[in-house]
Amino acid sequence: MKVLKLSAQGLPQSWISLEQAVIHYASDEVRWEMGGQVAVFHGGHNARTGQQSIITVSSIIGTRGVPGINPFELKPGLTNSKLFARDRNLCAYCGDHFDEHDLTREHIIPFAQKGIDTWMNVVTACRPCNHRKSHRTPEQAHMPLLFTPYVPSLWEDFILRNRRILADQMEFLMAHVPKSSRLVA
Numbered sequence: 516m517k518v519l520k521l522s523a524q525g526l527p528q529s530w531i532s533l534e535q536a537v538i539h540y541a542s543d544e545v546r547w548e549m550g551g552q553v554a555v556f557h558g559g560h561n562a563r564t565g566q567q568s569i570i571t572v573s574s575i576i577g578t579r580g581v582p583g584i585n586p587f588e589l590k591p592g593l594t595n596s597k598l599f600a601r602d603r604n605l606c607a608y609c610g611d612h613f614d615e616h617d618l619t620r621e622h623i624i625p626f627a628q629k630g631i632d633t634w635m636n637v638v639t640a641c642r643p644c645n646h647r648k649s650h651r652t653p654e655q656a657h658m659p660l661l662f663t664p665y666v667p668s669l670w671e672d673f674i675l676r677n678r679r680i681l682a683d684q685m686e687f688l689m690a691h692v693p694k695s696s697r698l699v700a
Contacts, residue, residue: 516553517677519575519684522582527688528671539578540570550574550683555603574681591672593632595620599639600675601667603697607638608648608658617655620646624652633634662697671696 517530520539520548523546531539533554539545550573558568599618605611607621621640624630627650638660640648643686648656667675670691674680675698680688 516679516681518553519550519673519687521575521577523577523579524581525577526582527669528578528582530540530673530677533572536576537570537574539576540572544579545576546579547577548573548575549577550687551681553681574683575687584620589669589672591634591667591669591675592633593637597672597675598634598637601665601671601697602639602662605639605661606641606644606662607650607662608640608644608653610661611641613641621645621648623660625650628652628675635664638662638664665695665697668693671698674698 516533518533518536520528520531520536522528531632533556537556552571553574554572556570556572558570560567569614584641595618596615599615602613604615604618606618619642621644622630622632623636623638624671626632644658648658653660668691670688674685674688674692683699689699
């Protein structure tokens, strides 16, 4: 289980472990929290009062400080699992739905024609369609794209990176996803 760590302004920073979240709580770096309670940690007892320390971890935390980078300038890393999730495991050529192990990263403009490996030049394709298209463009292969590629937003990237998102975390992230996102449909 991961905790969604946000900046104090509410921008996603990272998915962190429960242990990392406890460190933020113990260091008094958590400015606010939302979502459900996901864990309770019991610490030692205070020598003077005898009270035991308890840290309750929420699924979403906002931490102190201002990030040193502009998160909107970050380009999400391109991985097959994130690409397939962006495209909802649909082949961009035949439109059929496939299991992840039956899909490939397909370059719209192939490497053989000076294509590059970027979000805007790749789509999900089944193996037969990828093989049929080969080293040609969709126009050359007479295989039109059924949908266009796009670079996921910061919010979409956080959804695409984590396969086990809690309902309250998903609700928070989806509230910020662009209306044009394929994750909304």
